[in-house]
Amino acid sequence: MPTTTLRPPLISWLAVISLTLGIFAIVTSEILPIGLLTTIGGAFGISDGTAGLTMTLPGIVAAIAAPTLTPATARLDRRVMLCVLMAVLAAADVLAATATSYWIMLISRVLVGLTIGGFWSIGAGLAGRLVPPSSVGTATALIFSAVPLGSVLGVPAGTFIGHLAGWRTAFLALAVLAVLVLAALLVLLPPLPAHQVTSPRVLLDLLRDRGTKIALLATFLIVLAHFGTYTYVTPFLQHVTRLHPAAVSAVLLAYGVTGIAGNFLAGKAIANNPRCAFTAGGCLIAVTTLLLPAAGTTAIGAVVLLLLWGLAYGAVPVCSQAWFINAAPHAPEAATVIFTSSFQATFALGALLGGTIVDAFSVSTVMICGGLTALLMAASLWSLTKPFLNRIQE
Secondary structure, three states, X not given: XXXXXXXXXXXXXXXXXXXXXXXXXXXXXXXXXHHHHHHHHHHHOOOXXXXXXXXXXXXXXXXXXXXXXXXXXXXXXXXXXXXXXXXXXXXXXXXXXXXXXXXXXXXXXXXXXXXXHHHHHHHOOOHHHOOOHHHXXXXXXXXXXXXXXXXXXXXXXXXXXXXXXXXXXXXXXXXXXXXXXXXXXXXXXXXXXXXXXXXXXXXXXXXXXXXXXXXXHHHHHHHHHHHHHHOOHHHHHHHOOOOOHHHHHHHHHHHHHHHHHHHHHHHHHHHHOHHHHHHHHHHHHHHHHHHHHHHOOOHHHHHHHHHHXXXXXXXXXXXXXXXXXXXXXXXXXXXXXXXXXXXXXXXXXXXXXXXXXXXXXXXXXXXXXXHHHHHHHHHHHHHHHHHHHHHXXX
16 A cells, blocks of 8 residues: 555655755765865865865765665665665764864765765655655655755855854754754654665666666766866865955855756756757856856956856756656666766766866866866757657657
8 A cells, every 4th residue: 555645745745855855965965065175175284186085085985875775775664774874974974073184084975975875866766655646746856956955055055154163063064954854754754665676687778778878978078067167166266266265155155046046947948848958057057167267357257157157057957867767767766876876976076087187287277177078068968869859759
């Protein structure tokens, strides 16, 4: 008997919200160092490029954990798995806040990556088991909204707390949020025994599909471009634009607001023309990052470009996830696993390559490299997807 028939609608939707908050806490924990990179690096006496490892490690671990942890635990109760992973996240954030050396900080980031790979892949596909069939689409959209919200709202808020009360306080705040989410999951989620097993064979079959290959290529290029540059936007604003740390927090918060707008705009645009929506996001990221080294030397120029950048990136996770799901409507959990793994692997690679370029050349150089990569994404997506879209429509 479906779980939803035994539970009041309010409790079911509160369970969905608890999953959304869980993913929000995870995404924010993962990318919080973006806004505090210079501060964290200064605390441990390391360069901005080396501090970028705090972004690289979670992505690498998550990319491995998604296709291994999810199938390996597929027969375990999903409620238990989600609660365990949220407890791991809380421990990771506490460890980061109390780290006495950079190596301890990196260990905490490994734990964050483990949580991302497991929680995101498992939790994102549970909407159908929590709400009636007629509400699954809305519930799924709500759960996935946590991805861009964590990216474009969580980081600015965490950066503000970090500059106001110290970067360790920002991680402690996230630990508190993780504990609250854990309590909500324990109270609101029903037992969720194994329902659909995502086997390695299902994943391999999905990787052979042309639509999945296109989604992988587009996601690889645009995530590489974005996180190779955005990871180092705080050093850019402080060293090139010469903004005060408090002003940087305000700019990132404004970036977050436009990112939320971009998320909802993309959600509407995808229904009509996913090809144009994804390509437009890539083009706008390319334009803003290419112009930053020249126009971003002034506060006005930097703010305008960051607002446009936020608008563009707000569309990226939504568009990418939509492509993966549309390529495999028969296997949504498997599609989510591949989306998570590819997104996180490229996220890590972007932060790593960006740090290498920053240390070898300059933060302005990494912006140009990212802009050219985003242009390549837009061009390849536009040229490759027309035959695929025609096949889908037929």
